Amino acid sequence: MSLIRCTVAGWRCVPAAVVLACCPVVLHAATPGWPERPLRFVCPFPAGGAADALARLLGQRYADALGRAVVVDNRAGAGGVIGVDLVAKAARDGHTLLLASSSNFTFGPALEPKLPYDPGRDFAPVALAVLVPNILSAHPSVPVQSIRDLLQLARAQPGKLTFASPGVGTTSHLIGELFAQAAGISLVHVPYKGGGPAVADLVGGHVQLLFGSIATALPMIRAGKLKGLGVTSARRSEAAPEIPTIAESGLPGFDLVQWFGVAMPSGTATAVVARLNTETMRALAAPEFREAIVRQGFDAATPNTPPEFAAYIRDELARWTKFFRVAGLKIESAR
Numbered sequence: 455m456s457l458i459r460c461t462v463a464g465w466r467c468v469p470a471a472v473v474l475a476c477c478p479v480v481l482h483a484a485t486p487g488w489p490e491r492p493l494r495f496v497c498p499f500p501a502g503g504a505a506d507a508l509a510r511l512l513g514q515r516y517a518d519a520l521g522r523a524v525v526v527d528n529r530a531g532a533g534g535v536i537g538v539d540l541v542a543k544a545a546r547d548g549h550t551l552l553l554a555s556s557s558n559f560t561f562g563p564a565l566e567p568k569l570p571y572d573p574g575r576d577f578a579p580v581a582l583a584v585l586v587p588n589i590l591s592a593h594p595s596v597p598v599q600s601i602r603d604l605l606q607l608a609r610a611q612p613g614k615l616t617f618a619s620p621g622v623g624t625t626s627h628l629i630g631e632l633f634a635q636a637a638g639i640s641l642v643h644v645p646y647k648g649g650g651p652a653v654a655d656l657v658g659g660h661v662q663l664l665f666g667s668i669a670t671a672l673p674m675i676r677a678g679k680l681k682g683l684g685v686t687s688a689r690r691s692e693a694a695p696e697i698p699t700i701a702e703s704g705l706p707g708f709d710l711v712q713w714f715g716v717a718m719p720s721g722t723a724t725a726v727v728a729r730l731n732t733e734t735m736r737a738l739a740a741p742e743f744r745e746a747i748v749r750q751g752f753d754a755a756t757p758n759t760p761p762e763f764a765a766y767i768r769d770e771l772a773r774w775t776k777f778f779r780v781a782g783l784k785i786e787s788a789r
Contacts, residue, residue: 488548488726492523495551498537498558499620500530503649504667507750508584508714509553515737516551516730524551530648533621534558535569542576546721551730552577554717557624559767564774566623573771578727579763580716581734584752587687587711588629589697591671591680596662601684601703604663608639616642617663618652625712626652629665629686636705656680667712668693668751686710693751713755715763731760 495513499505506528513524529537534557541552559573571577590601596615598604608615619627622645634641644661646652649670656664657679664671665686672694675682684700685691688709700708716734718727737743738754747754758766 488723488729489520489522491549492525493517493520493549493551494527494544495524495553496527496529496537496541497553498529498531498534498540498555499553500648500650501528503620504586504669504750504752505553505555505649505714507669508747508752511743511746511750512553512583512716512734512737515740515743516733519733519736533562533623533627533645535562535571535623539570541717541719542571544719546719548718548722548726550719551580552717554579554715555625556711556713556770557620557626559717560770560774561625561628562623564771564778565628573767574764576720577717578720578722579760579767580718580727581731581760582713582715582755582758582763582766583734583738584715584747584755585687585711585713586667586669586752587685587691588626588665589668589671589675589685589694590633590683590700591656591664591666591675592683593656593659593662594679594681595659596681598683599681601698601700601705604683605637605639605704608634608637608641613640613642615639615663616644616661617665618644618646618656618661619665620649620652621645621647625710626665626667629710629712630663632710633665633686633700633705633708636708670751672751691751692753693748714752715755727760 493516495509497506497509509526513526517524529540534555538552538558541550544550563569563573592598598607617630619630627643627645630641630643649666652664653666653670653674655661657674668691671680674680682697684703685694685697686700688699688701690699716730735757744754
């Protein structure tokens with residue numbers, strides 16, 4: 455699904471009901487007295503990783519706009535499932551937010567449908583915020599300089615190379631599994647409780663590879679502590695244009711990106727969801743905010759509404775469910 459930019463001209467001759475549904479800015483008057491207290495922004499990953507960085511950037515923008523503190527609550531564990539399930543069961547009073555991700559809303563559910571939450575039933579999507587190409591990084595001791603070198607090494611030593619991830623079922627983990635499958639190689643998965651610990655062990659040489667976020671891996675690559683072999687998106691990243699894509703380096707057509715957005719418990723007032731969508735879009739349009747997220751390795755999403763984000767999640771979940779079924783990848787093999 456494409457996320458469509460709304461323009462003033464585009465609303466000519468459109469019924470008022472449609473405008474109210476798709477342009478959240480007009481609903482601000484419907485939220486008197488909200489928020490009544492500080493907002494809780496649950497980040498289902500540990501402090502120090504890409505998800506945490508984005509949650510804090512967005513949280514500060516919300517606090518500035520709403521005049522209430524926004525407390526980032528890191529609830530890591532089970533690849534993000536613990537934090538996501540916490541928000542799924544939270545009060546629908548407009549004071550709890552979730553940093554939603556492809557790990558927990560599309561990739562994970564597509565691979566493991568028996569989760570304690572349902573992305574479509576338990577959440578009100580607020581906004582798609584950023585897209586995050588991952589970087590395949592290697593410890594300096596690994597004797598490779600490119601994706602082609604890595605494929606040759608992996609084929610010569612099947613089952614010997616290890617790759618870390620922030621947890622079972624996370625986007626990073628699944629990209630690693632899909633990369634290995636597409637390349638016809640065998641890699642050993644080593645899960646961690648978040649991106650920060652995974653990178654720390656990669657830098658320490660305890661694991662050899664990581665399909666990590668640009669925000670987490672790039673500083674280590676530029677400091678010479680890791681090797682950046684390739685980015686997982688079809689195009690080179692704005693944040694790291696010097697690193698080639700995996701597609702151009704040995705696996706044509708390889709294109710997988712992570713995304714982060716904002717969601718709230720289902721049943722949250724539509725006006726509250728709309729207001730937070732508006733503030734998210736304002737943040738993404740602000741030059742200083744865009745500069746900050748590029749420094750973190752994020753690409754800003756195209757402006758989108760809550761219904762568009764909901765449709766995007768549905769489309770992505772359907773796409774990856776079909777992909778994993780055709781590929782024969784199940785949670786048992788992924789674990």
